[in-house]
Amino acid sequence: MTATIHKLSIVIPAYNEARTIHLILDKINAVQLLNNIEKEVIIVNDCSSDDTKGAVERYMQQSALPIVLYNHEVNKGKGAALHTGIKQATGELVVIQDADLEYDPQEFNVLLKPVLDGFADVVYGSRFMGGNPHRILFFWHSIGNKVLTTLSNMFTNLNLTDMETCYKLFRREIIQRIDLKEKRFGFEPEVTAKISRQPDIRIYEVGISYYGRTYAEGKKINWKDGFRAIWCILKYNLFR
Numbered sequence: 001m002t003a004t005i006h007k008l009s010i011v012i013p014a015y016n017e018a019r020t021i022h023l024i025l026d027k028i029n030a031v032q033l034l035n036n037i038e039k040e041v042i043i044v045n046d047c048s049s050d051d052t053k054g055a056v057e058r059y060m061q062q063s064a065l066p067i068v069l070y071n072h073e074v075n076k077g078k079g080a081a082l083h084t085g086i087k088q089a090t091g092e093l094v095v096i097q098d099a100d101l102e103y104d105p106q107e108f109n110v111l112l113k114p115v116l117d118g119f120a121d122v123v124y125g126s127r128f129m130g131g132n133p134h135r136i137l138f139f140w141h142s143i144g145n146k147v148l149t150t151l152s153n154m155f156t157n158l159n160l161t162d163m164e165t166c167y168k169l170f171r172r173e174i175i176q177r178i179d180l181k182e183k184r185f186g187f188e189p190e191v192t193a194k195i196s197r198q199p200d201i202r203i204y205e206v207g208i209s210y211y212g213r214t215y216a217e218g219k220k221i222n223w224k225d226g227f228r229a230i231w232c233i234l235k236y237n238l239f240r
Helices: 021-030 052-062 078-088 105-116 139-156 172-176 187-196 223-238
Strands: 007-014 038-045 067-071 093-096 122-126 168-171 203-207
Touching: 007 021, 007 078, 007 105, 021 038, 021 052, 021 105, 038 052, 038 078, 052 067, 067 078, 078 172, 078 187, 093 105, 093 172, 105 122, 105 168, 105 203, 139 187, 139 223, 168 172, 168 187, 172 187, 187 223
Parallel strands: 007 038, 007 093, 038 067, 122 203
Antiparallel strands: 093 168, 122 168
C-alpha cells in the first residue's frame, strides 16, 4: 500500500555556517520532490559566533523557499538543535540535513521512495552502500564509523551499514514521541537505539553520495565525539 505524504520537514542544525548555508538552501530549493511533496525547512541556529543568523534571514527575504528560523540564545550542541527542529516539524516526514555541503539534497527522493512505496517508517542513507560518489578522505574516520555501527548493531540487532550517517528520515509521529537527551554528536547512537525499540518499526537503508569536508573546510566532529558515541551506544542500549 502506497503512503500519501503532503509535506517533508527538513531540519537543519547550523553553527557558524554563514559562508555556505545559502548554497545548501539553493540545493534544497532546486529539488523537485516525488509526488510534488511540499518542503518545510526548519533551521536551528545554535548561537553561531558568525553571521549565520543574518545569512539565513537575508536568504528568507529573497527566496520563496518556506523557511522557519529558530535561534538558540546559548550554544547547546548539534543534538540540542535537532531536538528543537524536530519538535517544531509539521510535515508527515522529517529528514535531517547538515548545513554544510557533505550530503546532496537531490537524494531526498532516494530516502522518500521506501516510505512512499509503503514499506518503511524510517530510512537511513548509507555512505557505504551503492555506487554513488564518495569523496576520499580519512581512513581512521571510516574505520571509526564502521566500529561504531557494528557495536550499535550488536545491541540493537539491526544490520545497518552506516549508523552515523546524517541522512535519517522518520515518520514525524515516531520521532516526535521519542524522548531524546543527547545534546551533541551522541544524537546518532541514541536515536538509533531508541528507534530500534519502537513496536513494529520498519527501518530501511539506501545508498547515498558523500562529499566530505576536511577540518580546514569546516568539519567539526573529532575523536572525543567518537568516544562519546561509544558511551551513548552502551548507555541507551544497556542502561536504558
